[in-house]
Amino acid sequence: MEFYLNNKVLNIGIFFFLILVSCKNEEKVTEEPIKKAVVYDMYQPSEMAGFMNAMYAYNQQLKAQIVAGETPTSLPIDLLKLHSAEMTDGKSRTQNWQSFVNVFIASQEAVVDTLSNTELKERYNNAINNCLNCHKTECTGPIPKIKKLLIQ
Numbered sequence: 650m651e652f653y654l655n656n657k658v659l660n661i662g663i664f665f666f667l668i669l670v671s672c673k674n675e676e677k678v679t680e681e682p683i684k685k686a687v688v689y690d691m692y693q694p695s696e697m698a699g700f701m702n703a704m705y706a707y708n709q710q711l712k713a714q715i716v717a718g719e720t721p722t723s724l725p726i727d728l729l730k731l732h733s734a735e736m737t738d739g740k741s742r743t744q745n746w747q748s749f750v751n752v753f754i755a756s757q758e759a760v761v762d763t764l765s766n767t768e769l770k771e772r773y774n775n776a777i778n779n780c781l782n783c784h785k786t787e788c789t790g791p792i793p794k795i796k797k798l799l800i801q
């Protein structure tokens with residue numbers, strides 16, 4: 650009888666131990682797919698997309714300065730990155746891209762050229778129109794957003 654009781658206690662002990670272990674296992678099983686789903690859903694912008702957004706922010710700042718009557722003089726972003734930055738999978742530098750990129754770079758540089766005889770607002774809008782010219786064939790999604798950069 651004593652042995653039977655002890656055995657029962659032992660069995661209960663083993664029973665709870667197994668529950669604990671199996672609960673832990675269950676936890677692991679439910680955790681893993683959630684983590685994987687998060688990794689899959691994360692949007693990883695390409696180096697080029699990141700650079701485009703930096704150019705967008707820079708031109709927003711230029712627009713604010715020009716509208717406020719200031720003369721912007723600094724160009725803190727390296728436009729030559731357009732030639733080297735990695736693009737989103739499946740995108741590449743097409744012939745269209747090649748034909749627009751240098752015209753764009755020259756026009757963006759002209760905005761801060763304080764010696765230019767062309768009116769500041771015209772030089773700025775010219776740069777933004779060159780963003781749009783390339784976007785018409787290479788990446789149409791952001792066009793409405795880029796149009797908002799134009800100074801009316």
Ligand code: HEC
Nearest residue numbers: 695697698701704705736737749750753780783787788791
């Ligand atoms: C020579 C062609 C070209 C020029 C010039 C150009 N873009 Fe782009 N832009 C692209 C391409 C191609 C992509 C897609 C890049 C990628 O997904 O890797 C892009 C992507 C973008 C995006 C989306 C980024 C994202 O989060 O996915 C924005 C916003 C953008 N450009 C704004 C601009 C602005 C503002 C200018 C001018 C200051 C400009 N672009 C000039 C070709 C150009």
